[in-house]
Amino acid sequence: MAKNKKFEISLEEKLEKALVPVEEQPYKIPDNWVWTRLGGVIDIFRGLSYTKNDEVGDGYLVLRGNNLTDNGLAFLENVYVNEKVAEKGIKVKKDDIVLVASTGSSKVIGRACVAKEDYEKTTIGAFLLLCRPKENIAKNWVHYIFKTLRYRLYISEQAKGTNIKNIKNEYLENFYFPLPSLNEQKRIVEKLDFLFDKTKRAKEIIEEIKIDIENRKISILDRAFKGILTSKWRNENKTSDVKELLKFINDEKIKKWEEDCLQAEKNGNKKPKRPIIKEVEDMIVPVEEQPYKLPDNWIWVRLGEIINIFRGLSYTKNDEVENGYLVLRGNNLTDSGLAFLENIYVDEKVAKKGIEVKKDDIVLVASTGSSKVIGRSCVVEKDYEKTTIGAFLLLCRPKENIVKKWIHYIFKTLRYRLYISEQAKGTNIKNIKNEYLENFTIPLPSLEEQQEIVRILDEVLENENKVKELLELEERIDMLEKSILNKAFKGELGTKNSSDEPAIELLKKIL
Known part of the structure; x- marks a missing residue:
C-alpha cells in the first residue's frame, strides 16, 4: 500500500476534530449553537513573495499592510507586479477577508478588512493573509469575528516577537468561536450592520472635526516658522544676532572635546578625534x-x-x-x-x-x-x-x-x-x-525669538487641542462596539428564533 495515500475520515471524526470540548469553551452559548474552530469554516491563503525587480508601473495590484485600515481597504501607495509573478498568488474576491499577518505593530497585527467587490488583477503581498469563508457561512459573519475583542487578544498573545510579529496559519485555524445556524448568522449580521453603520457615522463626524483642527494647527505652525506670528513682537523687542548662536554651538563643540580629552588622559585612554568645526557662513544654507x-534676522x-x-x-x-x-x-x-x-x-x-x-x-x-x-x-x-x-x-x-x-x-x-x-x-x-x-x-531665529514662538505656540495650540476629548469619545464608541459584538457572539442581541435548525447540522454540511 502506498505510503502517501490519503484516507478520507468519517463525518463523526471530522465533527470530533471541529467541535471544542466543553471544558475548553470560554462561556455558555445558546443550546442550538456550537463551539467550533475557525479553520473549519474558512480557507486560508498566504501572500505573494516578490522582489523589487518584479514591480511594474501598471499590472497586478499587490495589497500590502498600508492598504488595510480600520475603515477598510485603502488604495494608496499602490505597488504592481507583472502577470507572471501575480499568478503565483491568490486573487482577491468579493467577501474575502484580508488581514495583516506580519508587522512590527501590536496594534496592527491581525487587522482585517473585507473585500466588498471582486477586484480584477489584485492579489496580496507576503505580509498578509487571505481568509475565504466556506459555503453556508453568512456574508460578513467571519469578518465580525475578526472585530471581536476575543480575537484581538488571542492574536496579540499568539503573534509575539521582539520587533516583527507574525501570524501562522494554525493560529487562525485553532481559534474557536460560537457558530449559530445560517439564518441566525444572517439576522445577527443584519443587526450588526445596522448598529455599526450608526457608530461608523459618529466616527466619521469626529474624524472630520479632527481634520479641521489638524489643518488649523498646520496653518499656525506654518506662520510660526515664517516669522509671521512674531512680526509685531520682533519690531518691539531687541534680539541677539542668530549667527552668534551658531558660533556658540561651535565653541561648545570644542569645549566638550577638550573635556573629553582631559577625561581620556585621566583614564589613560586615547584622546578623541578633534571635531570638525565649520565657519559660521558655511553653516548657513x-x-x-x-x-x-x-x-x-533669521x-x-x-x-x-x-x-x-x-x-x-x-x-x-x-x-x-x-x-x-x-x-x-x-x-x-x-x-x-x-x-x-x-x-x-x-x-x-x-x-x-x-x-x-x-x-x-x-x-x-x-x-x-x-x-x-x-x-x-x-x-x-x-x-x-x-x-x-x-x-x-x-x-x-x-x-x-x-x-x-x-x-x-x-x-x-x-x-x-x-x-x-x-x-x-x-x-x-x-x-x-x-x-x-x-x-x-x-x-x-534668535534664542529670544525661539522662546517667544514656543510660548505663543504652546498657548495657541493648547486652545486648538480638542483632539484628546475627541479621542476619548472615539474610545467610548469603540467600547460600545466591543460590547455589541460581545452580545452578538453570546446570542444576546435578541435575534434568536426557536425554529432554527441546530448549528450542528450546519457544521455537518460545511465539513
Missing part, C-alpha cells in the same frame, strides 16, 4: 537651496547643525528580562505623546550599549511599514531612569542654546512630514537614515 524668504540652517542624533539599540529576545532597562519602541510613541504599554525590558549590560533617554530629548519612529507613522516624534517631558530606545527609533538631542521645544515643533510641521514621506521610501519597511534629518533645512 546657500540662497539657491532656501525654501522661502525669512525675516532679515537664517536657514540644516537640522544636523543644531541637534545630535543617536540610533536605537539592537537586542534579541534572549536579552529581555522581566524588570530592567525599559526599551522604548514604536508602539510607545503616539500622537498624544509617550505611552507605556506592552513594555519591553533588557538587562543593564545590553542597555549600556544604547543611549539613555533624558528630559527634552525627541524620540522618533525611524523604521516602520506605515507611511502615517514614519517620522512620528514625541518629546521626553522628564528624565526617565533606566530607559533607552530600540533599533527602530532615533533620538534627537538639541544642542545648547537651542530651545528644546522649538525642535519638537519643527517635527510637527507639514514641511517635515512631507520631507520624511519623500525620503523614507521602501516597498514594505520605510527607514529614516541619519542624513535625512541632518540635511533637512530649517529656519532659525
